[in-house]
Amino acid sequence: MKGLSAILRIARRELRRLSRNPIYLFTMVVAPLFCYYFFTSLMAEGLPAELPVGLVDNDRTTTSRSLSRNLDAFQMTDIVQTYPDVSAARKAVQRGEIYGFFYIPEGTTGKAQRQEQPTVSFYMNYSYLVAASLLYRDMRTMSELASGAATQSVLLAKGATERQAMAYLQPVVIDTHPINNPWLNYNIYLSNTIIPGLLMLFICMVTVYSIGTEVKSGSARHWLSLARGSMARALAGKLAPHTLIFTLMGAIYVCYLYSWLHFPCHCGVPVMLVVMFLGVIAAQGMGVFMYAALPSLRLGLSFASLWGVISFSICGMSYPVMAMHPTLQGVSLLFPLRHYFLLYVNSALDGYPLLNAWPYVAGLLAFALLPAVVLRRLKNALLHVPYLP
Template identity: 50%
Template sequence: MENYSTIKRIWMIMVREWRILTSRRIYLIAMVGAPLLCVLFFFSLMGKGLPEKMPVAVVDMDNSNISRRLTRQLDNFKQTDVVAHCTSFHEARKLVQKGSAYGIYYIPEGLEHDILSFRQPKVSFYTNNSYIVAGSLLFRDMKTLSILGSAYVARELRYAKGQTERQAMAEIQPIAIETHPIGNPWINYAVYLCNTILPGLLCVMIIITTVFALGSEVKSRRSNELLRIAKDDIMTVMIGKLLPHTLIYFLIITFIEVMLYSYMHFPCQNGLGSMLIVSYLFVLACESIAVFFYALIPILRIALSLSAFFCMLSFSISGFTFPVTEMHPILQTWANVFPLRHFFLLYVDNALNGISFCYSWVSYLALVLFMFLPLLSSWRLKTVYKYDVYDI
């Protein structure tokens, strides 16, 4: 074994690693099972794009022709479902507190009478914003209904004066806004969430499983054996050990991206190829972070705790739910140490907006820079492997 070439040594470590990966069920679950479960879960949860038929309670104190028409129209909105007709506001509020409705539409007594006699009655609507997604979607529908309700009456008045529809509408609404949500014209929540959550969850699995795999060598007291095969060269060990992992993750993330852009047909302006390049860089960056974490704290459980904290935080700080530009300046700087942040920026540039490389090279560079972390920490990993200290 003395005069084996480096390639041969890497190959031997790879074969050894492959045997470990296939012989233990935990790797199968973590590297393949968990990501697939996540894909299945999020696609079946958000397959429709936007939550539909959200329950709302109507309090109709008037019970007139106009009020019933308002109720019917509210029910007709795709995202709204009138589940209860309450006789008092108190009753409706109880429903909201129980969580069986997310909003209340209140129609006061004498609505029709007041409209006909030009007394400008007032309807009110309430949304439970403790559930912010449901709250804001219902808010939108109930507000549209109220504006439309007013416009409806105004239009009828103008018809009565002999105006055409075009004239009437131009008078009721002199200025109209046409919205163009760039890249996601359906305002599809699945596009908005899945594209970052699924790679993010894979990032969780990559970092934690890689740390686990690195630490398990020391735990089973076989790390010396690795160094012996590699002739004391830690880079050979790392390459040989992580190549099989990398191949599996490449396959998985290719599957995820193909599902997103070819099966679900989410917008991908620059083509699937560009997203795949981004994804592969992302996988490598995650693995590098994992190596760094383990070398930093070679006590397996503590390194895993740190990884878990880091991964879960990356969902919040990557800015796909709450924009990073709105966070505290300190956090805006720190967001850069999370690979998921750069992945998100590159996804926005490549898939959503389809703009060229020269606007997003910084994020590519950042992902590449992560890959230097193992080089920085390799000497320490070598010490750990040599003196395989597992427990303190």
Template identity: 25%
Template sequence: MPLTRSLMIRLEDVLAIAWRELRSILGDSGAILFFLVVPFAYPFLYAALYGAEVAREAPLVVVDRSRSELSREFVRRIDASPDVAVVAHATTETEATPYIDRGEAYGVLVIPEDFSRRLMQGRQATVNLHSTFAAALYYKGYSLTATEVALQLGRELEAERNPAASTEATRIQVRPIESEWTSSFNPQGGFQGFLLPGVLVLILQQTLLLGCSMLMGTQRERGTLARPRLHAGGHYLGVLRLMLGRALCYLGLYTMSSLFVLVLAPRLFGLPQLLDLRTYCWLLPPMLLAMIFFALFWALVVQHREKTMILWVFTSIPFLFLTGLSWPLSAIPAPLRALGYLIPSTPGVQAYVAASSMGAQPYDILPQYTTLWVQAIVYFLLATYAYARMLRKAQSH
């Protein structure tokens, strides 16, 4: 057979398998949900949850044991800030607890009896801030506001104690080094702009993993997944063509999905978007291929359709932590960091966030880009080997 004809037959086989896979998806309501609905619906869901960006007017209960002019001024300034609202005053922590239990407040500020006396003596005074993590963003508002008010009040008291000093001398005494809080690449300090770009990449991987697992679980139940050599066009197909055909189907679907999820959705929700078309087209192929073959390999673990949710839904949170987005990579133990680089979402999230939120160019994300290509090749070989082994076992029986 001429080489050209042989290549054409193989190409037709790959296209036929891709078409067959697409028909399987369209004939399965669960697969339609994961492949065609969730990637378009979830960005809107997360945008609705975190659209407020920052938590304002965090409710706080104050226990002022000092009852002095300075303590009242301290509380007044905290209440005047945009991030905290003092909703009640209590005499003891026990009296403040019911506000927490009823959800009327999420934090308690305790000012000790010696607060004013220590400040007037030029000594350091402390306050105690207790917060429940039922609303973690409120804790950020409490701690930053209390810190800023304390620094400002301290500067003013220092200036009053040295009335003869010049303004510059007072400034140097109170604050030798000027500092300013600047949130890089997230100027509003919002949760949506910080978290959502990484979650968008994770949505692509998890919907692929869940959808492929559901399809293969169904095929296992029906006994069609491990048929020895799938027949098409009058001849038998090899495992390599089978994997390439399935990958082509998902690559076509997710090229369209990723265009919405990674390019259009961030613009709709007003997220920082510095990703240019050249970088997007450069990054997308290895990221999608790594996710596709990762999903095809791990989907072979699923024995029953219903077990898909049990096996994979819980992995979304650990996968997100391993990316270093919600927890610094430097604080993650080395074994877990190594584990993270076995998962396509880790380099995928890092590369996409760097490009979209920080304006990174291709050479800036080359390590993640290379990792994605390595993952794509390794998971392709693993998926092909695992499926071929499954077919050989089926033939032997």
């Protein structure tokens, strides 16, 4: 009973501290809300449409013109400009006006009619990988169609039916089913991991900061004395208000994404709330560990920022972990965001029960329990390591 009242007293003290320093309001509420809105509104389009491309048509025949009209009609591409030659188009690519161009050399139609197999080319600027990959699909389909169109007209003239002609042109068709994100929506693909990652970054930093400022302002002894010298109680009282606020922020995020924007959530909102809560306490545990490992405000915060920023790359959301160096595949498990990402994929995206991915639930819980390992070291640091600017 005494322990509980001590925890409550420290929690009240922490709430006062949170309300006095505006940096807490910023990092706990304002900045996360900004991030929620920023990423979802930036990628509101889902899949970029009408990306600017160029055309170099040196053939200038009805066939080449119909080709370019077809290309323009694709959802992803928008032919904004026709260039007289390849180097003019390349310069436009360098200036960033277009992401790529389609090149129909002189005499293409004539060669096709003489059965000499002309070559058309498409050039894409892969320095902008996402845009170029999207365009590649359209350009490629277009070229396939161009090749087919030549044969198709002959076949139809010979009396083949449309079905026979298609069966001749394209005997095997690929029918693609992107499971659970059939629109290839980038908003769903990226926001689902980036936003929780940022929230976890804030949690780690706030945890480190709130412990470090006790040392900086010289109130660490008072804090510990309120807990009657028990580091566990002191931490529980201090971090409970944070857990409450961050869980609330996480809940706002989950509701905003899955209930308001209707991102796929096959496990139901409650399960994602649980996953989010696990993420919050894992990040808090990581934060305590970071301060205990490097007991100075500056180093602790640097550690938190390093870990937080690297986790976006190493969690495998954009570049798969299996393509990384084997060492990094192991290292990736040291980042709470990696576990959160796998749980999100398992539950919200694929709709499997949470226990199907139990190792990652255990992983997040392990992060949350990390402070237990470093309690003694942390207490020592709080009492004996002076603040270094």
